[in-house]
Amino acid sequence: MLLESSNIKKRQFLHLFPRRFGIKGSKIHIYGPPKSGKTCIALHHIKDIKNSFYIDCNDFRNKDELIKSYLLKISMEKKIDCLVLDNMDFAKFFLPAIENIITINEYKTKNLDFANKAILPLSFEEYISFDTQNLDINHLFDSFLNYGNLPVTLNIKDNNKLDFKQQMLLVIFKKYIHIFILLCQFQGMQMTINQIYSLLKKDFKISKDKIYFLMQDWQDRGLIYFVPHYHNEKLAKKIFLWDFSLKSFVSYERNILCCVENMIFLELLKTESNIYYSNKINLICNKKGYIISLFSTLENIKEYLLNIDFMDLDIFVITLNLEGEINIKNKTIKILNFINFALGE
Numbered sequence: 001m002l003l004e005s006s007n008i009k010k011r012q013f014l015h016l017f018p019r020r021f022g023i024k025g026s027k028i029h030i031y032g033p034p035k036s037g038k039t040c041i042a043l044h045h046i047k048d049i050k051n052s053f054y055i056d057c058n059d060f061r062n063k064d065e066l067i068k069s070y071l072l073k074i075s076m077e078k079k080i081d082c083l084v085l086d087n088m089d090f091a092k093f094f095l096p097a098i099e100n101i102i103t104i105n106e107y108k109t110k111n112l113d114f115a116n117k118a119i120l121p122l123s124f125e126e127y128i129s130f131d132t133q134n135l136d137i138n139h140l141f142d143s144f145l146n147y148g149n150l151p152v153t154l155n156i157k158d159n160n161k162l163d164f165k166q167q168m169l170l171v172i173f174k175k176y177i178h179i180f181i182l183l184c185q186f187q188g189m190q191m192t193i194n195q196i197y198s199l200l201k202k203d204f205k206i207s208k209d210k211i212y213f214l215m216q217d218w219q220d221r222g223l224i225y226f227v228p229h230y231h232n233e234k235l236a237k238k239i240f241l242w243d244f245s246l247k248s249f250v251s252y253e254r255n256i257l258c259c260v261e262n263m264i265f266l267e268l269l270k271t272e273s274n275i276y277y278s279n280k281i282n283l284i285c286n287k288k289g290y291i292i293s294l295f296s297t298l299e300n301i302k303e304y305l306l307n308i309d310f311m312d313l314d315i316f317v318i319t320l321n322l323e324g325e326i327n328i329k330n331k332t333i334k335i336l337n338f339i340n341f342a343l344g345e
Helices: 001-014 036-048 066-075 124-129 135-145 153-156 157-187 191-201 208-220 257-267 299-307 336-341
Strands: 029-031 051-058 083-085 101-107 115-120 226-227 237-241 281-286 288-292 314-319 325-326 331-338
Touching: 029 036, 036 083, 036 101, 051 066, 051 101, 066 153, 115 288, 124 135, 124 336, 135 336, 153 299, 157 208, 157 237, 191 208, 191 257, 208 226, 226 257, 257 288, 257 336, 281 336, 299 314, 299 325, 299 331, 314 336, 331 336
Parallel strands: 029 101, 029 115, 051 083, 083 101, 288 314, 314 331
Antiparallel strands: 226 237, 281 288, 325 331
């Protein structure tokens, strides 16, 4: 039963494309939002380990008692070189006494025996590395922008992606899907949780405590991000999503600036944990300020830069078409198109 299920799962993932990073250590906890590739990373890690075993704790066929009996057997026999426990509930299942264990769920673990490894969806660099058709890079960017960064969508036909993502959201958010759809409308905008509650209570019966709980839980799971103001963290926070394309899958309205800003935020999040915004600079981290000006002319960019305080930051202007450097107020400003920014060129 479980052995056959484990072997089938591992065979399904034999031909995975590797991510730009691996996982190291004997006890690793992989966490992050749904469909970000957590299971794929674990199975790619164990593909060359002869005596490895995979258990999905969310598989309906795997009753709790069956899982517990296998974990006890693994612990006693000590024949497994690496165990993967997907959708692991630390409160429900004990960990067998073996050296190499990978656990997976959406939350960071507090288990001190495990090293936490956060997994985000694909960066643009990873996205293009998965291309098997040698497509033009601008075509790949358009696809990335329109369909998002979730690895699973690479294997779904374009005309099926709307249905897939809507069904995915229903599974993730269940009866609170209407709250998430509302949040999508404020992608890249500055909101307080109290403002969100005030808007929701007009149409839905829900308590303020419940809204605060959901917002914290969704942040813990990496589904949403609230980015604080650079000078005052008590001010309204910018809202971003784990998949920047989701707004277009729940609404006919589209704001390409907010979508690309969310995209750039996720690119930065790969290496930076403390990211902020200011009134004139879209994103700030590690003493660098990023201004997003997608379709502006060089003259428009210069005029904008003359009227802002650089706050001793190195300034980068991200566009979709321009490249170069300009000198403003004795400071060199780099202008990068998104593709070169994302590829580090």
